[in-house]
Amino acid sequence: METLVFALLNGAIYGLLLFMLSSGLTLIFSMMGVLNFAHASFYMLGAYLAFTITEGTSFWIALFLAPVLVGGVGMLVERYGLRKVHAQGHVAELLFTFGLAYLIDELVKIFWGRTAVNYRVPEILDFPLFTLYGAQYPAYRIFILFVAAFMLVALWYLLKKTRAGLIIQAALSHPHMVGSLGHNVPLIFMTVFGAGCALAGLAGVIGGNYFVTDPAMAVQMGPIVFVVVVVGGLGSLEGAFIAAMLIGLLQTSAISINASLADIFGFIGLGADTELGEITIASMAPMLPFLLLVLILMIRPRGLMGDREV
Amino acid sequence: MSLDANPEPMLQLTDLHAYYGKSHVLNGVNLEIMPGEVIALLGRNGVGRSTTAKAIMGEVVPVGSVRFKGQEIGGMANHRIARLGLGYVPESRDIFPTMTVRQNLMLGIKNMRRPGKWTIDQMLEMFPNLGRRADNAAGVLSGGEKQMLTMCRTLMGDPELIIIDEPTEGLAPLIVQQVGEMIAEIAKAGVSILLVEQKLSIALKIADRVYVMGHGEIVYGGTPADFATREDIRKEWLEV
Numbered sequence: 001m002e003t004l005v006f007a008l009l010n011g012a013i014y015g016l017l018l019f020m021l022s023s024g025l026t027l028i029f030s031m032m033g034v035l036n037f038a039h040a041s042f043y044m045l046g047a048y049l050a051f052t053i054t055e056g057t058s059f060w061i062a063l064f065l066a067p068v069l070v071g072g073v074g075m076l077v078e079r080y081g082l083r084k085v086h087a088q089g090h091v092a093e094l095l096f097t098f099g100l101a102y103l104i105d106e107l108v109k110i111f112w113g114r115t116a117v118n119y120r121v122p123e124i125l126d127f128p129l130f131t132l133y134g135a136q137y138p139a140y141r142i143f144i145l146f147v148a149a150f151m152l153v154a155l156w157y158l159l160k161k162t163r164a165g166l167i168i169q170a171a172l173s174h175p176h177m178v179g180s181l182g183h184n185v186p187l188i189f190m191t192v193f194g195a196g197c198a199l200a201g202l203a204g205v206i207g208g209n210y211f212v213t214d215p216a217m218a219v220q221m222g223p224i225v226f227v228v229v230v231v232g233g234l235g236s237l238e239g240a241f242i243a244a245m246l247i248g249l250l251q252t253s254a255i256s257i258n259a260s261l262a263d264i265f266g267f268i269g270l271g272a273d274t275e276l277g278e279i280t281i282a283s284m285a286p287m288l289p290f291l292l293l294v295l296i297l298m299i300r301p302r303g304l305m306g307d308r309e310v
Numbered sequence: 311m312s313l314d315a316n317p318e319p320m321l322q323l324t325d326l327h328a329y330y331g332k333s334h335v336l337n338g339v340n341l342e343i344m345p346g347e348v349i350a351l352l353g354r355n356g357v358g359r360s361t362t363a364k365a366i367m368g369e370v371v372p373v374g375s376v377r378f379k380g381q382e383i384g385g386m387a388n389h390r391i392a393r394l395g396l397g398y399v400p401e402s403r404d405i406f407p408t409m410t411v412r413q414n415l416m417l418g419i420k421n422m423r424r425p426g427k428w429t430i431d432q433m434l435e436m437f438p439n440l441g442r443r444a445d446n447a448a449g450v451l452s453g454g455e456k457q458m459l460t461m462c463r464t465l466m467g468d469p470e471l472i473i474i475d476e477p478t479e480g481l482a483p484l485i486v487q488q489v490g491e492m493i494a495e496i497a498k499a500g501v502s503i504l505l506v507e508q509k510l511s512i513a514l515k516i517a518d519r520v521y522v523m524g525h526g527e528i529v530y531g532g533t534p535a536d537f538a539t540r541e542d543i544r545k546e547w548l549e550v
Contacts, residue, residue, distance in 0.1 A: 163416055170406050170417055177404035180367055182392035182420035182467050 002133035007253040013141050015248025016148030017210075020203040021221065022228040022240040023155060024196025030172040030235040031189055032082070034090045037097040040222030041104035042197040046070045046204025047213040048112050051119035059122035063147075067201040074197025078190045101218065109215050116214035144206050151202065152241075159237070168192060172235075227289040231296045233306020242304055247289045254285035318380055320345045320471050320502050321366070321396075326374040328358075328365045335361045337526035338374070343471065348493075348503040350513035352548060353523035359506045360401055362523070363475045366504075367391060367398045378471070393420060397469030401476040401506075403460045407449025411440055414448045414459055418466030426468025427499075433462045437492065454485035458492055471502040478509055490515065510548070514538070522547050 025039045046066050053062035077100065085096045120126075121140045128136030159165035171178040171188045179185040204217075211217065228247055232239030262270050262277030270277045296303060319342040328336035336358050343349050353359050365372040368388045376384040383391050392398070406414055415430045434441035439455050440462060448459060457477050464472055474493065478486040490512040497503055497516060507513045513520065514534045522530040524547045530540065537543070 163419075163422065166406075166409060166413055166417055170409070173406065174404040176369055176388065177400065177402075178417070179388040180369075180392050180398040180400070181418050181464065182389050183417075184387075184389045186387070 002135070003256050003258075004253075005132065006135070006137075007256045008249065009137070010141070011249035011252035012245065013145050013148070013248070014252055015245035016145065016152065017203050017207050018225065018228050018248055019241050019244035020148055020151060021200050021225045022232070022244050023237055024199040025225055026229050026232065026235055026237060026240045027172070027192055028196045029229065031192055032086070032090075032093055034094045034097070035226060035229065035234075036196075037094070037222070038077075038100040038104060039097075039196070039200055040218040040225055041101045041108075042070050042074060042200040043204040043207070043221055044108060044213075044215070044218040045073065045104060046201030047119060047208025047217065048108055048117065048204075049201070050205040050208060051112075051117050051213055054119065054122070063202075063205055066205045067198040070201025070204070071194040071198030075190050075194035077197075078193035082193070083186065083189075101222070105215060105218060112215075114215055116212050119209045119213040121209045140210065144210060147202070147206050151199065155199075155237075224289050227293045231292055231303055233303025236303065236305040236307070239303055239305030247292065250288050250292070251285050254288055255282050257281040319343060319377075320347070320379060321504065322375070322377045323362070323366070324375040324377070326362070326365060326372055326376060328361050328370045328372055330361075330370070335370075335526055336365060339523075339526070339528055341521055341528055341531075343502055343504055345470075346500060346502055347518045348497045348505065348516050350517035350520045351504060351506045351523060352508070352510070352513060352520060354548065354550065355508075357523045357547075358526040359523050360475050361526075363398065363400075363473045363504070363506055366396070366473060392467060392469075395468070395470040397464040397467055397472035397501075399460050399464050399472065399474045399477065401479060403453075403456050405448045405451070405456050405459055405463075408447055410445050411448050411451070411459060412444045414463055415466050418463035420467045426466065428465050428468065430466070433466065436495070437462060439488075452485075454481050454489060457481065457489055461492060461496070465496065465501070469501060471504065472496065473504045473506070475506045476508065477505070478507065478512060486512065 021039065021043055025036060028036050028039070049066040049069055050059070050062040053065055081096060081100070082093060085092050125140045125143050127139050129139035129142050130137050159169060167178065167183050168188055171183065171185050172192070175185045208217070224247065228243045229240055231247070232241070232243035258280075260272065260278060260280045262272035262274070264281075265277075266272070272278070321343040323339050323341045326336055326339040327334065339358070339362055341349075341362075351359050351362065361370055364370040366376055368386055368391060372384045374384070375382060378391070378394055378396055381394065383394065383396070406417065409417075412430060412434075415433060419425070434444050437458055440459055443451060443455070448456070451459060461474065461477070477489050477493065481489065486509065493503065493505065494516050505513060505517065514537070517534055520530075520532060520534055520537045521528050522543055529547055530537070530543045532540070
């Protein structure tokens with residue numbers, strides 16, 4: 001029981017963090033028509049900027065300032081990079097984001113070094129919030145939950161309930177039409193790209209100290225965010241949410257399941273002392289998102305909620 | 311409408327060319343629309359009528375001169391053209407299917423702080439077909455209703471001239487008539503119209519002047535009364 005409760009709670013937090021990254025990525029995909037390989041790099045940039053800002057001032061300033069700065073960098077990248085490359089077609093765009101990812105990675109190494117920085121959970125949130133089944137639960141995780149839930153509600157409200165949100169959605173599907181109705185589509189695209197990057201930056205701010213802030217964090221997070229977006233259905237925010245929660249729960253539950261393949265498939269004769277039988281579910285956890293990706297692409301190529309084939 | 315009061319054309323195309331890759335689609339189009347005029351642009355499929363509309367809106371790169379209210383707009387970003395007062399209803403009727411009729415209309419408003427002469431409620435009252443479905447998803451509308459919604463949405467932006475591309479394409483005869491009546495209503499409200507149309511009955515009923523296109527250029531221009539006498543033009547450029 002306690003394992004389940006903790007797995008659910010941790011899974012939901014991890015899922016919401018994944019959604020924070022994948023919501024931006026899926027909006028940007030709708031806009032460009034290609035996946036932005038550099039998306040996780042903006043997540044890393046958010047974490048590093050938050051580290052530096054926290055050193056100089058406080059975590060609370062970093063919480064607001066770092067996403068804004070990352071969003072600003074994103075807008076510049078769109079305005080002076082992607083917009084020009086876009087004219088050359090999708091392959092050029094894809095390669096551009098690929099190059100950008102490495103560029104940001106290398107810049108991070110130059111400015112902050114090759115090893116992890118000491119970006120820590122702020123002291124004021126570094127205490128056990130409650131005790132459950134005899135185990136203490138860190139307050140910071142609940143803080144992440146709140147920030148992510150707030151972002152989720154704000155994003156939903158902006159996109160579904162405001163005119164600006166309607167214009168954004170319309171511009172993503174029919175940019176020419178929206179332009180000829182008098183809306184500045186290039187500006188909308190720049191803002192969407194910037195906002196998507198800012199969300200990734202925010203995930204970096206609150207995730208960087210929860211996990212580790214090192215130059216490998218983008219490479220570790222990037223593929224999982226891709227999986228979320230493809231499994232959810234390219235361009236679908238609802239799908240990204242479902243897939244993020246699914247993968248969040250799947251991975252955290254798998255880690256906490258104390259069973260081996262032999263325990264599960266023992267009934268068909270898989271022995272606990274065989275090489276295959278010895279593999280534990282926990283050790284398979286990192287593989288699960290990619291297994292899901294491969295299966296989804298085979299069974300339902302447009303993803304859970306998507307309306308276009310990959 | 312008296313043309314003498316404002317002799318400057320609302321829209322003037324001079325030697326307009328356009329290309330799709332290497333194929334030369336518009337071959338020097340000359341055309342003008344005076345304030346308050348309804349112009350029908352006729353011609354067979356593939357002669358460049360829709361391309362003319364797209365070149366005006368900048369969706370196809372225009373080569374030559376496109377002047378709107380005296381200002382050169384060729385190659386301008388389409389939102390800037392729209393903000394000058396030029397509305398465009400494309401052939402593809404790009405409605406937003408998951409949004410409601412009301413939300414679709416809301417998208418046509420360019421600036422919420424400066425409302426135009428049409429309000430959403432007036433529009434829904436004027437066109438009861440849409441009024442009845444105001445809060446339904448636009449995706450469930452019929453083809454004719456979608457066409458009306460697209461036109462109403464563009465009107466929400468308060469255009470002085472509206473380009474309507476093939477509004478009756480693929481619609482049943484009865485609906486064609488309704489759409490025709492609606493275009494006449496728009497004209498009555500004082501909006502100039504460039505109507506790209508194939509159905510002569512609609513075009514001749516509404517238009518003040520008629521242009522016929524053939525092979526990427528204008529081959530005839532005149533009043534509907536004169537056009538009625540030009541069997542030769544009809545035979546050569548319109549009949550299949």
